[in-house]
């Protein structure tokens with residue numbers, strides 16, 4: 440099978456088993472020798488996005504962490520607004536619509552795209568209009584109409600990244616900016632963790648992009664990369680903490696994360712003793728994670744990466 444990311448390499452199966460930390464089902468990873476991107480294989484069609492993933496309509500995390508999550512979205516929204524002054528913004532995979540609702544407050548016209556299978560409280564968001572679309576379906580958005588498109592930790596979830604990229608290109612305005620942020624399979628935390636890497640998240644993450652693969656995919660659609668930078672600071676730092684904690688209880692991934700989520704995700708977590716191991720070793724994990732984050736930042740191999748893209752003939 441050909442790599443869908445770079446469209447060059449022939450995928451080969453990677454050694455080992457890769458488990459969903461929620462359903463505990465087993466999956467395989469296929470790797471591209473050309474670009475280093477990976478693809479999740481196995482029974483990926485099931486519904487792996489229940490309450491144990493999203494939390495409830497009240498929030499994804501328990502209240503303290505939900506506030507941090509919200510503040511982070513607000514910070515990102517402000518930074519997008521300051522940088523690009525967009526009149527119209529589309530967020531692909533907008534989830535609860537936090538970022539869009541902040542951008543709306545700043546005066547932008549906003550629209551969200553979500554999976555048609557998403558929960559009704561996501562699709563019927565009172566703050567922002569959200570369109571539910573099925574795989575391969577044309578989005579109900581006019582050609583060349585959006586100044587800023589954001590796809591934030593969502594591109595790795597879609598079943599056909601080239602088709603989604605082509606749809607984003609269709610609706611992007613002539614001088615508009617597309618911002619793609621994804622976990623980086625070429626990062627140091629991915630290399631150290633892999634099956635225990637926080638951002639592997641099989642089978643919800645169907646594609647695991649390397650910088651080389653993502654750049655090849657973007658270039659293949661006559662788009663140009665205008666900037667590359669480290670992805671979200673919180674995602675990169677937490678990626679280290681959780682990955683190191685996972686290495687200590689390798690059969691039980693992301694227990695701290697589920698603890699932080701609280702609510703249904705936490706209630707459906709039976710491995711309390713293993714969580715205790717992760718928590719008791721925090722005095723060791725935190726300094727090691729900070730060192731890891733620092734080294735990866737200096738080496739430019741961040742846990743997640745963000746790429747800004749424009750149409751080939753757009754103004755700089």
Ligand SMILES: [Zn+2]
Pocket residue numbers: 442443444445446447448471472473474475476652
């Ligand atoms: Zn490839």
